[in-house]
Amino acid sequence: MTDNNDYHVGERASEMPQPTQYEPSPFKKGRPPEPLQFEVNLTAQAHDRQKKSGMVQVNIPGFSPLKLYCDEQTPVGDDTAPPPLAYFCAGIGFCLMTHLTDIYTARGIKIKSMNLEQKLRFQTNLSNMRDLGHTTEGETLGIETHVLIESDESQEVIRGLMEEAENACMAHHALRNPIPWSSRLIHNGEELLNNNG
Numbered sequence: 001m002t003d004n005n006d007y008h009v010g011e012r013a014s015e016m017p018q019p020t021q022y023e024p025s026p027f028k029k030g031r032p033p034e035p036l037q038f039e040v041n042l043t044a045q046a047h048d049r050q051k052k053s054g055m056v057q058v059n060i061p062g063f064s065p066l067k068l069y070c071d072e073q074t075p076v077g078d079d080t081a082p083p084p085l086a087y088f089c090a091g092i093g094f095c096l097m098t099h100l101t102d103i104y105t106a107r108g109i110k111i112k113s114m115n116l117e118q119k120l121r122f123q124t125n126l127s128n129m130r131d132l133g134h135t136t137e138g139e140t141l142g143i144e145t146h147v148l149i150e151s152d153e154s155q156e157v158i159r160g161l162m163e164e165a166e167n168a169c170m171a172h173h174a175l176r177n178p179i180p181w182s183s184r185l186i187h188n189g190e191e192l193l194n195n196n197g
Helices: 084-107 155-168 170-176
Strands: 010-012 040-046 052-058 066-070 113-124 138-150 182-187 190-196
Touching: 066 084, 084 113, 084 138, 084 155, 084 170, 138 155, 155 170
Parallel strands: none
Antiparallel strands: 010 066, 040 052, 052 066, 113 138, 182 190
């Protein structure tokens, strides 16, 4: 464990992610009423112990590429950066707050304060079964989100704000709906696995 209280989270990057296994899509501006489609691209590298770094870019013009750092707690890691699930959880909460803020600003809804509290529950046998020869398994058990708003607006207006934000939040959509997924494993240039669902 490090004595430094400052995690090395990331910085603006000077280059874009450079994937080798797929072609990033160019940004294409939507024409109303068509929805805007965009993507986020990530390339990541494993370093010593549990340290990882990644380049991530939202392909909408104006979004800077970022270099992010990730680690795990001791004894498996060195506790120098946030763990992956911290980014995952924060991303979900911040995405919903972005939509809430955008909507109340666009609609002229007066908000005095807004806070979000969120709990995600997970389970894994990582700490107790691998030593016994079992494979590692993990699950996401559930998410609980609490949005606390102080406002002189009516309950109807605030309820509508939340409903619209939840329907607009892409992170919450992914949690509530099955989405297409795929994962590939390339070993020494040869594809060993190609899973999807």
